[in-house]
Amino acid sequence: MIPVSGPYTVSEVGAGDPLTKSFQRMIAIPPQEGWGPEETIRGLQAAMAAYPDDPTILPQYLTAEALAKWSPAGPVTVIEDGFEVVPQTPRDTTGAVEKLQVKAQVVASIKEDDSYAPTAGSWDRPFDLVKVQGSGYRVKSLPTGLVLTNSDVMRAYRPTNLYYMSGNSQKQLVVDRVRLRLKPTESFAQTILERLLKPQTAALEGGAVTSSFPPGTKIESIRWSGEERVVINLSGPIDANDLSTEDSLRAQVRYSLSKNEVAKGRVIEMQLDGEPYFIDRPESDEGWLDDSGDSAYYVSKGAVHYMGKDGPAGVVPGPAGQPRDGYSNYTLSKEGTATSFVAATTSTGISVAKLAPEGQWQEVIQGTGLTPPTWHQDGSLWTYDTKNGFLLRYDPATGRGPERVSAPKLQGLDVTRLRIARDGVRVAVTTGKNTVQIGALTHDVSGTMLGNFQSLTTTETGKEILDVAWADDEHLLVLVGIKAGQILSQINVGDGETVGIPLEDQLTRLAAAGGRVLGEFSTDQGVKVMELNQDRQSWTAKIEQGAGTPLFPLG
Template identity: 70%
Template sequence: MTRTRRLAAALAIVAAVALAGSGCTVIPVTGPLTVQETGSGDPLSKPFQRMIAIPPRPTWGPDETIRGLQAAMAAYADDPSILAKYLTPEARAAWNPSGPVAVIEDEYEIVPSTPRDDAAQAQTFTLKGRWVAKIEEDDSYTPTAGVSPRTFQLVKAEGGGYRVSGLEDGLLLTNADVTRAYRATNLYYLTGKTQDRLVVDRVRLRLKPTQTYAQTILERLLKSPSHALKGAVTTSFPPGTKIESIRSDERVVINLSGPLSLSAEDTLSAQIRYSLNKNEIAKGRVIEIQVDGEPYTVDRPSADDHWLDDTSDTAYYVSKGAVHYMGQDGPAGAVPGAAGEQRTGYSGFAVSRDGALIAARTSTGISVAGLTQEGRWQEVIQGTRLTPPTWHRDGSLWTYDSQNGVLLRYDPITGRGPDRVAAPKLSGLDVTKLRIARDGVRVAVMTGENTVHIGALTGGSAGTMLGAFQVLTTTEVGNKITSVAWEDDEHVLVLAEGKAGQTLNEINVGDGEVVGVPLKDPLESVTALGGRVLAEAMTDQGAKIEELDQDRQTWTVKIESDAGSPLFPLG
């Protein structure tokens, strides 16, 4: 059946339902009426269901009217005319749909804000639902909690039924509305200074019946990143770039227009490739990019894949104060130099991107050693209340001095530092952990024992600054977070414990999506890279190193005894 015939059939069903009985029947308890929309057969699109909103009926009471209005909000982006029919002329002139989209749970209730009076001309009602999230105007998705009450003023309409004479600005959608019409989408931008790596920006994009998902993705990619990465990343697309057309057969052909530079071929094609392929669009096919119909560059599936995972994947662990290599199936020997010698007083180990340097915290500061036979520990940052060290992909070493409330950076190559880095949002907070992501942009910051924030390193004319903070997760009072580690550029692993036991959650830093990881034994710490997750487990036989299996459900012991603090480079 074609799209036009499906739509006509659905409208016929709506009309038939409306004529069949009372107003309550046109809003089924299973949810608003939908119709399968375009995209199901297009390799550059995704199938989705489009809401068909229904105008208010003379037989409807306040409850049905408000529910019908909410359904019209879900359909507003495709057809704004239906929502207008629910409003009085004054309300239409005053209401503004812009601003964050409030997302609530599917089940909600509508209660009178004042005692019900059927004789009254104007009445106020409150829609009460559990708040799920908000979708900002930059398409970022932020989980929220609590009750999100919305008030509606209703007046009786001529000929029966009600109209809304007053409502708050912005759209109110249910979680089902968002699941149906939006898609979690990864966009890829470039690191701000070096532009040698891609940084993922996760947003929620609304699918459109008039264009493919591929076009929706690329048109959003031409815009600025979300506020979480503002000032921290750049793009290869200059202002004025437009998507003229996208077509697909054996290859995907994208025709652009605008002042595109020939020197941006590699970075531009990388942004397009990852933004399409990571969202399961055009995967495995050649992508041909044109400018004004003329060949610009061709991106092949076998193209160099250095844009994301370019860090050493060697795993390490600590035994009796000595750092050891770890193979796929167990111990592989101590590292060379002083770091491989047994000693006490060193903790919070961190390995640089290329595996050439290791850092650790002592009672007097942060020390660094080369992983060579000649490598010796050297204190490079002094302080008695420093967070465990963390490496940046550019080779610099970072820590937070809680005693003086300053973020510090040391450059082992030049021996410069430690220099102070502006981090105004951390002022006055009890910073206990600091972990820079492998993309060199995002930073996980733990404050106290209960809260993990995500920030970003920006590099404007005034120098590097750590900002753009938002809370990623927090625990209840009495519980505490014991370990935080970057799993990849999108996810952080957070280990927490309380009276009910331990939890290990994988949290998407872009939209807060949480996936729990089952545990076998009590864990002390976790680390991850390239799909591998390692943990220090405490068993009856002592500390062991365990690895999470590929099924993400079970753990396998890799080192039986005297092994702890597993770590990978960076993260």
């Protein structure tokens, strides 16, 4: 029996099924004759939450005129749960029209590309309701789009990581964070893969990433075969003889499912038009994600040192391992190659040295207004020339450069830091003292460009961003100084989800990779290097004194 007091939820159960996730589905009910204006508005909002599963209820809350003009298209507005419905005065004394104001705090918007954008502020909307004899109230007009509460989103949507191929020559996987609605008519595995067939979100458009699925690819079926095997049948213009496509397609499917706790640990059998295509086993790992290495380093008296499990472990070969004055902002290129380099800022520019006995320090970019250098997966070195407004790239392999890279959205901004993520696509940029933006390196016939900027976080006046570091390909560590001390946060660059990390002393510099976080701390006893423990709540000293500037490759 459906209660007449309002909407209710039904649990969708998928116990034991590795392809789906259990969730609660909103069941809305039509407006009731005995409801007042406020109950009608709350019923309307519940009908919005249920609309994708049952679009027949919401139209019953609208007059014919309102229904003719309304559309569910556009971003979904997410508001806090405790919204107010406030009667407006003076009221219509005839009782023919009731004017209400809905007041709430906005939480986010879910855009049409399924990206989740946190926001803040008030959300106030007027509503006019008319009384229909024997049927209760109806809404005279309704703005386009759906309005859901935060609880609606938590109940029906899941944060989901999709994986595409990087648009550069490195061909790594790049994560694209979306919010996907759970559907009672299909498994979550199918929801994920159906979305993976569509274009990436706006944050990664413009050639920043590509897909191994050619246009026209369809998912014919997904089934769970036995205890350990998932069978996916595709159709469409996939070349079964193209091994490179097979490898990258395999990676996109494996990571998009397993990283969302779907089909994790199971064999994935892929079919093409019902015929065997390939089999992917869960233990296979071909380095599609960050493979830069997680060996830790630090700097003491200008010399770069290895860090062992419990402390110092020696110096790097060549001049980079020798004491040196006047160098700062050290950064390391990709580890494990024959051409691994260290870069550092000097008073006249940026110099690099090969990590080899025969290596020599050489100034490769001149200037006094350069941001700290950052390495790309392809071996190139990047910086932003704040005096001239140029994004610069230098390639040690060729010795050419520095060359300018187009970054029109940075023109006129006070760029203070620029850090390329290990996926070789995303770029964190701080401007002034208070703002962090996330951009992407895009590619087209005209070349490479830094664009697609979206705001990640902005601090209040009186607070200052002191340092940023990529924790992994989807999280940025942001250190903020405040009057009372410091705040260290880990922010998901895809949806803004933020987790605080406690600090014990004054943190001056960050480095992170492979789940590890190192910090340079300033104490009464001097500068030391500490590592964040696995509990993410405490730190352990690694180098007690005489050391700073912790480093990871590409960090």
